[in-house]
Structure formats: C-alpha cells, structure tokens
Amino acid sequence: METRGVEKWLERLENTEGVGLTGIIQKLNELTASDESSANQLAEVILKDSSLTTQVIRVANSVHFNPSNTAITTVSRAIFHIGFNTIKSICVSIKVLETLLQEKPSSQLVQVIASSLHGAIQARNLCQKLNSSRKEEVFVTSMLFNLAETLVLTTDESTAREYEENVNLLTSRADKELLAEKHLGVGFTRLGLGLAQRWKLGGLLIESLKPSSKPSEQAQAVILGERISYAAKKGWNSPEFRELLKDLTKFTGLSIKELHKQVMDSANEAAEVAARYGNKELIRQIPSSKDKNGVSLDDLFDESNLLNPNQDLQLKIMQDLTSMIMEGGDMNAIFQTILEGLNRGVGLERVVLAIFDKNREFLQTKYALGKNTEDWRSRFRFRFEKREGSYFYQVFREATALKSVFGGSGKLTPPAEIKAITGVNEFLIAPLAVAEKHIGIIYADLGVSHRSLDDKYVSGFKHFAQQANVSLAVLATRPKR
Known part of the structure; x- marks a missing residue:
C-alpha cells in the first residue's frame, strides 16, 4: 500500500536513518543547552563515532578554522581552538551529510542537501550581531530546514x-x-513540522517552518539563507538575486556592495565545506564564485576501516599533553587526550579510564572510547580487593603497564568477569597512582577487529600510561585553587 498523508509519512520516516541522525542532534542540543556541560562531555560524544572524530579533526585543521596552520591532533584541542558551539554545528553538518549521502543518493537528494548546506552557511553569516551560541543554532536549524524532503x-x-x-x-x-501535496498527500512544511515536534528538533525549526507575522531575528536569518540558496541557483546576476539583496540590506544594515561580498564569501565557504564533508557531486551543486576543483576529492574518501599505530600522531599528541601540563590544564581534559592518543595514535580500538569510587571498593568507568562501549559506564565495574592473589591489587603492585592474557602463562591471571564484558582474550592494563595513592586504571584492547596485541601496541600503550602518571604527579604538586 502506498504511503500518503502526514501520519503515514511520519510513521514511515520513523524507520529511516533520520532517527539515528536526530538522536545525536538531540544529544548535542542537550549539551549546548546546559550551563554545566563541559568540553570533555562534548569530546566524549564525538569520540564515540570514529568517522565523526576524523572529520572534526580534518575540519579543525582546514585553512578556514586554522589559518596559522598549527597542527590540531585531538578533539579536545579542536573544541578549545574553534569553540564549543562551532564544533557542535560542524558535527551536525557532518552527520546530516554522512547519513543522507550514504550508498547511492539520487541527484535530486544531493541537490537538496547542497542547498541546505549553502543556506545554512549564508544564514549563520547573516547573524553578525548574535552571539556564537545563537549563530550556531541558526546554522543547525538551517541544516534541518529541508529534513522532511531529504x-x-x-x-x-x-x-x-x-x-x-x-x-x-x-x-x-x-x-x-x-x-508534495499531490504525490505524497502532505506538503513538506506540514511534514517537517510533524518531524520537528515528534523528534524534538527545537523551537527555532518550528518557528522557521511556520513563521509568525513578526518572526525572531534567528528565524528571519534561516528563511533568508534558504532564499539566498535558491536565488543562487538562478545565477548571481539573476533578477531573483538582485531583488533579494534589497531584503538582505534591510536585515543586516549593510550596503549592497558589502552584502554582495559577504554572500560571495559565504558561497565560497560552502563550496569548501562541501569538499571536506560531502561526496564528489555535492560540491558541484553549490554555486561558488571560484573554481571548485582545487581540492583533491579522492583524498577525502580514502578512509581505512581499521585503526593502526601512527607514530607521528602519537608524537603530536604527546607534545599536546606536555603543553597542557605546562599550562596547568584541567585533569579531565588531560585524561581525555590520553585516551584519544591511545585510540587514534596507538591504534587501540577500545580504551577505558576507570577510577575508584568514593568508598574505594570498586573501579568504575569514567571515560570509554571505541565501538560498542556505550554501556561500559555501567557494566565495566569491578570490585577491588586489597589482598594477595587479587588481580587488580597485583596490577597496582606491579606498578607498570601490562599485557594480560586469559589462559596465559603469566603470573597475573585476569578474572573471567573482564572477558564476560569485553569478549577478548588479551588486553592491556596500567595502574594510575600518585604518591603511592591508587587512583585507577587504564584499559585497552583490539576488541573490534580481534587482532593480536603485538609489540607496537604494547610500546605505545606504555608510553601513554607513563605520561598519565607523570601528569598526575605534576598536577598533585600544584596548589589547589
């Protein structure tokens, strides 16, 4: 039976990739809406998605965000360098494009996505008087403006x-x-409003889809960005675009000449963003004032499915850690960077920082990175027994990073409860301590590919574990603020 009408389409779209997409958008919205959210929490959300991590690092090192060409090698640094809200909008655009452009998208779908990306950048850049948070809210709303159609x-x-x-x-x-009304039985505005309400995509999207007689400045920017994107398809010298410039001058207070330059710059930015985020067709759909062939698109899609040790990246992250310690960096940010170094630098697929609870009876997860570690915050939790023969007690007694193997001949035999959670036969573990006080452990494995932990993984793990303990020792000597 064919799908027609708003209720049937809302039900049908519940079974698309859009549900997963809106899930991460809601999570990002929750973080940015809370005054208590930290850069570490945002980094943790990003690092759970390896594709998103790679793209964020790539964008952070682009000329647009990093004109000084100072290498940014970690998500934590990217957030610090670019800003909390800007990173959020980058993540949303990445996930929208990644979700909707997978497999073989039709030419019409690519055109709509390109229009949304172009309109989003135009809309954000129209809001010069708004603060960073509200600008990025405009960007995210614009990216979702055509969600129903896509x-x-x-x-x-x-x-x-x-x-x-x-x-x-x-x-x-x-x-x-x-x-849409003719063929689908519902228009995209009505369907978009239904999705925005059902999936809790924000009040600004609802207002932009159905503006009042006096829309907010943010909603006006979203609508104008969409109009710029459409007019550009007809040509920068078209009557539609020239007419639109008059409305833009009223909104921004800029002269026609100033506006023309801003719109051209935004179009060029959109073309550059498309080259970094999208597929090879996407960039061709965004009207730009310059040649779009300067970027090697083939290089953007040659991603390895497996993590592997990267010595250069390990060195850069180690240098970042040294700088963070010298600058009196936050301990949470330092540990987040260490785990990122183990994951992306050493190539360890799943890594965990577990610390003692208040009563020092359990080691429980504080941070976890890697595929299928979403539930480890509650599951990766082990009782600590201070006695001879206890595995975790012996780990602290050894005071060094170790490779543990189930059924191996080593003197440390890991408990079966670890394997029940991780499903691996071997893993790496290191104690964290300062001034003989036990703090916690770092755990790592190759539990995604189930490859063997050879010497290059063990060596890299040891270096980062040592750096973690050095960081603790240095920070412990500093006076409390």
Whole structure:
C-alpha cells in the first residue's frame, strides 16, 4: 500500500536513518543547552563515532578554522581552538551529510542537501550581531530546514519516486509544496513540522517552518539563507538575486556592495565545506564564485576501516599533553587526550579510564572510547580487593603497564568477569597512582577487529600510561585553587 498523508509519512520516516541522525542532534542540543556541560562531555560524544572524530579533526585543521596552520591532533584541542558551539554545528553538518549521502543518493537528494548546506552557511553569516551560541543554532536549524524532503527522497516509496520525477534544480519551494501535496498527500512544511515536534528538533525549526507575522531575528536569518540558496541557483546576476539583496540590506544594515561580498564569501565557504564533508557531486551543486576543483576529492574518501599505530600522531599528541601540563590544564581534559592518543595514535580500538569510587571498593568507568562501549559506564565495574592473589591489587603492585592474557602463562591471571564484558582474550592494563595513592586504571584492547596485541601496541600503550602518571604527579604538586 502506498504511503500518503502526514501520519503515514511520519510513521514511515520513523524507520529511516533520520532517527539515528536526530538522536545525536538531540544529544548535542542537550549539551549546548546546559550551563554545566563541559568540553570533555562534548569530546566524549564525538569520540564515540570514529568517522565523526576524523572529520572534526580534518575540519579543525582546514585553512578556514586554522589559518596559522598549527597542527590540531585531538578533539579536545579542536573544541578549545574553534569553540564549543562551532564544533557542535560542524558535527551536525557532518552527520546530516554522512547519513543522507550514504550508498547511492539520487541527484535530486544531493541537490537538496547542497542547498541546505549553502543556506545554512549564508544564514549563520547573516547573524553578525548574535552571539556564537545563537549563530550556531541558526546554522543547525538551517541544516534541518529541508529534513522532511531529504528523508522522503531516501525512501524507496513509489510516491516519493513520483514526486522526484516532477521536480528539478529550479523548482521553487512553493511549487515543491504543491507537488508534495499531490504525490505524497502532505506538503513538506506540514511534514517537517510533524518531524520537528515528534523528534524534538527545537523551537527555532518550528518557528522557521511556520513563521509568525513578526518572526525572531534567528528565524528571519534561516528563511533568508534558504532564499539566498535558491536565488543562487538562478545565477548571481539573476533578477531573483538582485531583488533579494534589497531584503538582505534591510536585515543586516549593510550596503549592497558589502552584502554582495559577504554572500560571495559565504558561497565560497560552502563550496569548501562541501569538499571536506560531502561526496564528489555535492560540491558541484553549490554555486561558488571560484573554481571548485582545487581540492583533491579522492583524498577525502580514502578512509581505512581499521585503526593502526601512527607514530607521528602519537608524537603530536604527546607534545599536546606536555603543553597542557605546562599550562596547568584541567585533569579531565588531560585524561581525555590520553585516551584519544591511545585510540587514534596507538591504534587501540577500545580504551577505558576507570577510577575508584568514593568508598574505594570498586573501579568504575569514567571515560570509554571505541565501538560498542556505550554501556561500559555501567557494566565495566569491578570490585577491588586489597589482598594477595587479587588481580587488580597485583596490577597496582606491579606498578607498570601490562599485557594480560586469559589462559596465559603469566603470573597475573585476569578474572573471567573482564572477558564476560569485553569478549577478548588479551588486553592491556596500567595502574594510575600518585604518591603511592591508587587512583585507577587504564584499559585497552583490539576488541573490534580481534587482532593480536603485538609489540607496537604494547610500546605505545606504555608510553601513554607513563605520561598519565607523570601528569598526575605534576598536577598533585600544584596548589589547589
């Protein structure tokens, strides 16, 4: 039976990739909405997604965000360098593009996504008087402005194909509404409002889709960004674009000449962003004032599925750690960077920092990185017994990083409860202590690929474990603020 009408389409879209996409957007929104959220919490969300981590680091090192060309090698540094809210908008754009452009997207889907990205950057750059948080809220809302249409186009529904056959690059938003009503039984504005409410995508998106007679400045920016994106498809010298410039001058207070430059700069920025985030077709769909072929697109998609040791990256992260310690960095940020070094530098697929609870009876997870570690905060928790023969007590007695093997011949035999949680036969573990006081442990394994932990992994793990203990020792000597 064909899908028609708002309720049927809302039900159908509950089973698309959009649900997972909105899940991470909600998580990012929760972090940025809370005054108590920290850069470490944002880094933890990003580091759980290896593709997102790679893209964030890549964008942080781009000329746009890093004109000084100072190497940024960790997510923690990227957040510090670029800013909490900007990193959030980068993450949203990455996930939107990654989710919707997977497999073989149709040309119409690519066009709509390109239009959303272009409009989002234009909208954000129109808001010169707003603070960073509100600017990035405009960007995220603009990226989701056409969410209903993009999700419909990802489905295999016959009604979606009928709609797609009747639209093209220059079909106006009003005409798309009429075509959607005809073929889908619901317009994209109504469907978008339903998604925004059901998936809790924010009040600004709802306001932008259905603006009042006096919309907020943010909603006006979202709508104007969308209009710029559409007018640009008709040409920078088209009557539509020239007419739009008049509305833009009223909104910004800038002269026509100043506005023209700003819009051109934003279009170029959108083209650069598309080259870094999207597929090879995406960049061709964004009108830019300059040649788009300067970026080697092939280089952007050559990603290895497996983590491997990277000596250069290990060295850079070690240098970052030294700088953080010398600058009196936050202990949480330092440990986050150490785990990132173990994960991305040493190539260890799953890493955990576990510390003692208040009663010093259990070692429990504080941070966990890697695939399928989402529930380790509650599950990776082990009783500590201060007695001979107790595994964790012996780990602290050894006072060095160790490789533990189930059924091995070593003097330390790990408890079966570790294997029950991790599913691996071997892992690396190191004690954390300062002034003979036990703090916790660092755990790492190759539990995704189940490869063997050879010497290069053991050596890299030992170096970062040593750095962790040095960091603790240095920070312990500093007076408390």
